[in-house]
Amino acid sequence: QITLKESGPTLVKPTQTLTLTCTFSGFSLSTSGVGVGWIRQPPGKALEWLALIYWDDDKRYSPSLKSRLTITKDTSKNQVVLTMTNMDPVDTATYYCAHRGPLLPLGGYFDYWGQGTLVTVSS
Amino acid sequence: EIVLTQSPGTLSLSPGERATLSCRASQSVSSSYLAWYQQKPGQAPRLLIYGASSRATGIPDRFSGSGSGTDFTLTISRLEPEDFAVYYCQQYGSSGYTFGQGTKLEIK
Numbered sequence: 001q002i003t004l005k006e007s008g009p010t011l012v013k014p015t016q017t018l019t020l021t022c023t024f025s026g027f028s029l030s031t032s033g034v035g036v037g038w039i040r041q042p043p044g045k046a047l048e049w050l051a052l053i054y055w056d057d058d059k060r061y062s063p064s065l066k067s068r069l070t071i072t073k074d075t076s077k078n079q080v081v082l083t084m085t086n087m088d089p090v091d092t093a094t095y096y097c098a099h100r101g102p103l104l105p106l107g108g109y110f111d112y113w114g115q116g117t118l119v120t121v122s123s
Numbered sequence: 124e125i126v127l128t129q130s131p132g133t134l135s136l137s138p139g140e141r142a143t144l145s146c147r148a149s150q151s152v153s154s155s156y157l158a159w160y161q162q163k164p165g166q167a168p169r170l171l172i173y174g175a176s177s178r179a180t181g182i183p184d185r186f187s188g189s190g191s192g193t194d195f196t197l198t199i200s201r202l203e204p205e206d207f208a209v210y211y212c213q214q215y216g217s218s219g220y221t222f223g224q225g226t227k228l229e230i231k
Contacts, residue, residue, distance in 0.1 A: 037220070039222075046211065046222055046223070046224045046225050047160075047162075047168065047211055047213075047222040047225075048222065049213075049219060049220040049221060049222065052219070052220070060219050061219070062219060063124055063218055063219070064124075096167055096168075103156075103215075105155065105174075106155050106156075106173055106174030106177055107155070107156065107173070107174075107215070108155070108156035108158070108173075108214070108215025108220070109156075109158035109170060109173040109213065109215070110158075110160075110168075110170065110213075111170045111173075111179065113167035113168055113169075114167065115167055116167055
């Protein structure tokens with residue numbers, strides 16, 4: 001049974017750095033083809049993919065946010081950490097982490113999601 | 124970056140009716156990497172369809188996906204009360220992952 005859970009601050013100030021942790025169980029991030037991604041959703045708006053880290057430590061970032069994002073993993077702790085610098089009120093959103101299974105034969109989707117954590121950016 | 128445009132923005136239908144949701148890509152998408160999700164208020168998205176037409180585990184057969192290239196469709200054959208929600212398409216490509224802006228399926 002795969003589960004994921006996000007944790008981190010619920011409130012950050014503008015210009016601060018946000019650090020979110022995804023703690024997961026039911027799979028290993030050392031298994032070939034597996035990845036864990038971060039997706040966010042501003043209130044009342046659409047989903048936006050942010051970053052993804054693969055089993056082999058390869059990393060991918062949203063082109064529009066790449067300069068502000070860093071994703072890392074701790075395989076021994078079953079955790080993935082996302083940092084986002086220079087936070088702004090427009091970054092207020094629910095942040096989700098999600099499991100991405102192997103790419104082949106049919107892949108590139110997120111089949112298990114955490115419950116999400118709402119982060120508000122305000123002074 | 125591939126942009127996914129979903130239409131309509133809002134679809135008003137009654138239970139028992141057929142729903143057809145569209146997802147159009149700004150450039151060709153591999154069918155292997157096109158997925159659909161359902162999201163209800165206060166909940167995380169739920170995977171419905173992957174590989175453009177394969178149903179995820181536990182998804183009822185009234186949900187079906189089709190399409191290729193730049194045009195994809197999610198069809199719900201007979202709407203049940205629990206199907207009223209927001210639906211998103213998503214693709215994976217060389218520049219990463221993108222989601223559509225969503226279609227809200229509401230009760231008429």
